Amino acid sequence: MDATRTYVRPMRGWWRHNPYYRAYIVREMSALFVALYALVLLTGLFRLSQGRAAYDGWRAGLATPWAVAFHVIAFAFIAYHAWTWFAVMPKTLPFVRVGGRRVDDRTIITAGAVAAVCAELVLFALVWWTRP
């Protein structure tokens, strides 16, 4: 007997049809802003290695309206990207048990996000109080 002739449907545009997939694509695309911001910082490091004048030029570039606009947009996307990491965190863990009871996903997500915000605040305070 011949093998049955089957029909395979194409995948083109798969992410456009379902809100869950669209959110996934936004999550993945938001990582681009993390990479772009890393490039900005690396450029700063490179300019620092070239001397004070070069570094001051880089800093002056950051003060332009375009640079400020980029940072505002990048911050929004990076904050969203960071949040999505916490949102999937329970999926990456074995069951966490406290006192014999399983800790639910929402608690894990909240604990992770709160810990991250606290760490940011501590870091910000350290930079603030040790500034020249």
Place this chain on the structure above:
Amino acid sequence: MPSPRTIAIECLRYDPETDGAPRRQTYEVPFTDEMSVLQGLQYIKDHLDGSLTFRWSCRMAVCGSCGMMLNGVPALSCATFLRDYHPGGVRVDPLTHFPIVRDLVIDQDDFLRKLSSVKPYVIADKPRSVEEGPYRQTPAQMDDYYQYAQCINCLLCYAACPQYGLTPEFTGPAALALLHRYNADSRDGGRSERMQVINAEAGVWGCTLVGYCSQVCPKGVDPARAINQNKINSTKDYFRHWLMPWKSR
């Protein structure tokens, strides 16, 4: 007597002997509040068009046979009600990412091969004799794998997984969740035999944590969790072999 309400059920049709590509056919089906989409399809087959082909068996979300795309969302057609789509219609497609055999029936062979590759059975570490009695387990040990044991192989998770659609070699959500179900069982000693499947490119690393598999699962299995916690196990395994090559298989 008032005439019954009707709903439009639009089905994908594909006959491998006559059709080059699938086409669509819409049926106007009378329905009552308690009728599932599956019962709507059965009405079509019994009263309107005997050639419509689809799989079903238990009618109560246990057998996993009647998974279909309902308005583009993977669902068990026996556990989804026509009333929830009224006054609009419902579009019924075979589970996406799988080859269509005929109408709403997909080819499951690829999944069945993957299922057997994960050795979905307890491989006893030290086989016990009858005299030694049964393998014992505490409720806490059972809790480690119980939710993963609820899988009914309905394949909704594969239809939800774009990675499986884009890379058909990917072992996929249900097979990897069942793999974890046995690895997480305190009576099982087959972990090292399954590690190769986990570590492979097509194993847990084929997953990009879209997470939709866990969303559509009708049994609360959470395959995304089973897969992604094994990325940690796979990483540990890699470093163990790297740091202690004498322990490599």
